[in-house]
Amino acid sequence: MERTKKTIIVFSGDLDRALAAFIIANGAAAMGDEVTMFFTFWGLNILRKPDKVPVRKSFLEALFGRMMPRGAGKLGLSRMNFGGLGTAMMKYVMKKKCIASLPELIATAREQGVKLVACTMSMDVMGIRAEELIDGLEFAGVATYLGEADEANVNLFI
Amino acid sequence: MERTKKTIIVFSGDLDRALAAFIIANGAAAMGDEVTMFFTFWGLNILRKPDKVPVRKSFLEALFGRMMPRGAGKLGLSRMNFGGLGTAMMKYVMKKKCIASLPELIATAREQGVKLVACTMSMDVMGIRAEELIDGLEFAGVATYLGEADEANVNLFI
Amino acid sequence: MERTKKTIIVFSGDLDRALAAFIIANGAAAMGDEVTMFFTFWGLNILRKPDKVPVRKSFLEALFGRMMPRGAGKLGLSRMNFGGLGTAMMKYVMKKKCIASLPELIATAREQGVKLVACTMSMDVMGIRAEELIDGLEFAGVATYLGEADEANVNLFI
Numbered sequence: 001m002e003r004t005k006k007t008i009i010v011f012s013g014d015l016d017r018a019l020a021a022f023i024i025a026n027g028a029a030a031m032g033d034e035v036t037m038f039f040t041f042w043g044l045n046i047l048r049k050p051d052k053v054p055v056r057k058s059f060l061e062a063l064f065g066r067m068m069p070r071g072a073g074k075l076g077l078s079r080m081n082f083g084g085l086g087t088a089m090m091k092y093v094m095k096k097k098c099i100a101s102l103p104e105l106i107a108t109a110r111e112q113g114v115k116l117v118a119c120t121m122s123m124d125v126m127g128i129r130a131e132e133l134i135d136g137l138e139f140a141g142v143a144t145y146l147g148e149a150d151e152a153n154v155n156l157f158i
Numbered sequence: 159m160e161r162t163k164k165t166i167i168v169f170s171g172d173l174d175r176a177l178a179a180f181i182i183a184n185g186a187a188a189m190g191d192e193v194t195m196f197f198t199f200w201g202l203n204i205l206r207k208p209d210k211v212p213v214r215k216s217f218l219e220a221l222f223g224r225m226m227p228r229g230a231g232k233l234g235l236s237r238m239n240f241g242g243l244g245t246a247m248m249k250y251v252m253k254k255k256c257i258a259s260l261p262e263l264i265a266t267a268r269e270q271g272v273k274l275v276a277c278t279m280s281m282d283v284m285g286i287r288a289e290e291l292i293d294g295l296e297f298a299g300v301a302t303y304l305g306e307a308d309e310a311n312v313n314l315f316i
Numbered sequence: 317m318e319r320t321k322k323t324i325i326v327f328s329g330d331l332d333r334a335l336a337a338f339i340i341a342n343g344a345a346a347m348g349d350e351v352t353m354f355f356t357f358w359g360l361n362i363l364r365k366p367d368k369v370p371v372r373k374s375f376l377e378a379l380f381g382r383m384m385p386r387g388a389g390k391l392g393l394s395r396m397n398f399g400g401l402g403t404a405m406m407k408y409v410m411k412k413k414c415i416a417s418l419p420e421l422i423a424t425a426r427e428q429g430v431k432l433v434a435c436t437m438s439m440d441v442m443g444i445r446a447e448e449l450i451d452g453l454e455f456a457g458v459a460t461y462l463g464e465a466d467e468a469n470v471n472l473f474i
Contacts, residue, residue: 004308009336009472011332011333011336011474013395016169016199016200017169020167020169020198020199020315023279023300024300024303024304027299027300027301027303027304028304031301031304033304040336041332041336042332042394042395060405060408060409061409063405064405064409067396068396078200079171079200080225080226089218089221089222090283092218093218093219093222093283093285094283097282097283099279099282099283121339121415124413124415125406125409125410125413125415127409141343142339142340142343143343143347145340145343146340146343146344146347146349146470149469149470150320150469150470152470153307153308154304154307154308154310154313155313155470155471155472156167156313156314156315156472157315157336157472157473157474158169158315162466174327174357174358175327178325178327178356178357178473181437181458182458182461182462185457185458185459185461185462186462189459189462191462236358237329237358238383238384247376247379247380248441250376251376251377251380251441251443252441255440255441257437257440257441311465311466312462312465312466312468312471313471314325314471314472314473315473316327316473
């Protein structure tokens with residue numbers, strides 16, 4: 001089988017959509033494909049470190065930062081979240097059935113060499129600094145995305 | 159015109175997004191394309207039989223099952239649902255304008271040979287059994303999706 | 317670099333998703349690509365003129381029209397809208413950081429020759445008339461979309 005390329009724009013910061021994105025990315029990487037994931041807007045929250053990182057922010061940036069979930073462990077479902085109860089139930093069921101959690105899927109993606117790219121323009125809008133995101137990311141904009149998508153045979157927006 | 163392949167991942171279980179997915183799928187099939195739709199997460203609800211099917215479920219699986227809409231006739235809009243009122247209005251308008259309903263679009267898709275695939279991993283997470291889904295489906299995972307997407311020239315995530 | 321084609325289905329009428337769609341479209345057009353955006357369902361709201369246009373509508377069509385945002389300046393965020401406060405904050409931050417607003421992005425798209433297509437079937441369902449939409453659009457259905465997507469190397473559903 002020839003090695004092809006896949007790109008996924010991860011726009012959503014919902015747990016369920018993030019799971020779908022990483023399951024597809026890891027599946028493709030396991031089959032030998034080159035995979036690039038672009039995290040933009042709410043999708044950036046998936047990449048945030050779980051602990052507060054001391055960086056200088058404007059009042060609004062700090063407010064945005066506080067209101068958005070800090071990392072893969074804090075995301076909620078897009079439906080049936082019920083104040084976190086539905087999300088907790090889903091996580092419990094996944095664990096019981098030995099299905100990898102989102103943090104585990106992210107670790108696998110990195111081990112498999114999936115390229116994780118944070119959208120710099122979204123970081124600017126949301127006031128998120130590079131130090132607040134997990135290590136090993138690349139930083140780029142829409143031109144880089146388009147260059148990669150041109151070479152890929154599957155391009156998804158999640 | 160040469161026969162090409164299309165794939166659509168139907169992640170959403172919203173009526174409006176399901177309509178969009180089937181309109182695209184049926185359009186492509188009518189133009190002679192091979193079309194595969196992969197139903198995952200909330201999208202599985204589109205394929206549920208309208209009546210309760212007696213299957214053994216754990217407490218949480220049964221709870222999930224009760225909280226999620228049972229089939230294409232029960233889905234709500236992603237916006238302006240207003241406790242079902244907006245959805246009822248939309249359905250009424252579509253009927254009056256002779257636009258096919260979602261159950262009709264699904265029937266057409268099946269007549270046209272659109273391949274409907276239920277994601278087995280999502281079924282496992284949500285506790286949905288094959289007997290609870292409409293007949294004529296195939297069951298597969300992410301590797302099958304990726305194999306089909308590699309052969310397709312249009313791949314959407316809805 | 318060879319000139320390729322991109323298509324984007326803009327299904328969502330959320331400000332954040334509309335921004336993402338136009339940033340990708342404008343980026344591709346700036347790199348010399350042919351870009352076609354298909355506006356369907358809630359995405360049509362992005363194209364509405366800001367002022368009420370006197371057209372004959374049924375009661376339900378008029379009701380739908382009143383409940384949906386009138387144009388790019390009225391859209392809200394898909395998350396953290398908080399009754400418009402979150403959206404206002406986001407717009408303020410974007411302006412302060414000299415990031416183009418959605419109306420500016422739409423103007424740029426038109427200047428760059430991005431083809432903006434309104435889905436006629438969605439217009440029919442939602443009771444939106446051509447006169448109510450901004451000028452310079454094309455009007456077409458799913459067959460036109462599929463024809464363009466077949467020629468494109470990147471096709472997104474947003």
